[in-house]
Amino acid sequence: MSNFWKNLYKSPRFLTSVFIGFFLTTFQPIFKLLKNKLNKVLFLIIMVIIIGTCYTIIRKMNGIK
Structure with missing residues (x-):
């Protein structure tokens, strides 16, 4: 035990x-x-697009205006 x-x-x-x-x-x-400056910018842009898309989808799914 x-x-x-x-x-x-x-x-x-x-x-x-x-x-x-x-x-x-x-x-x-x-x-x-992310050690390369170009990759940092691209990563940031892609993350903003993904987060914005998820935010918009969740708002529309819940009927929030």
Whole structure:
């Protein structure tokens, strides 16, 4: 029974390390691309378009004017 509690106490650290590892491996290629100024501008424009499109779609879906 003591092994169960030890493993239970370790699970939040494991979950945290999994999330950190996921975000690091996901965003590392994006950070490498952003070292170039042209890529930064293109990335910013694309993100603004994506966020604006999502915002407009959600507003229209909910009937907000």
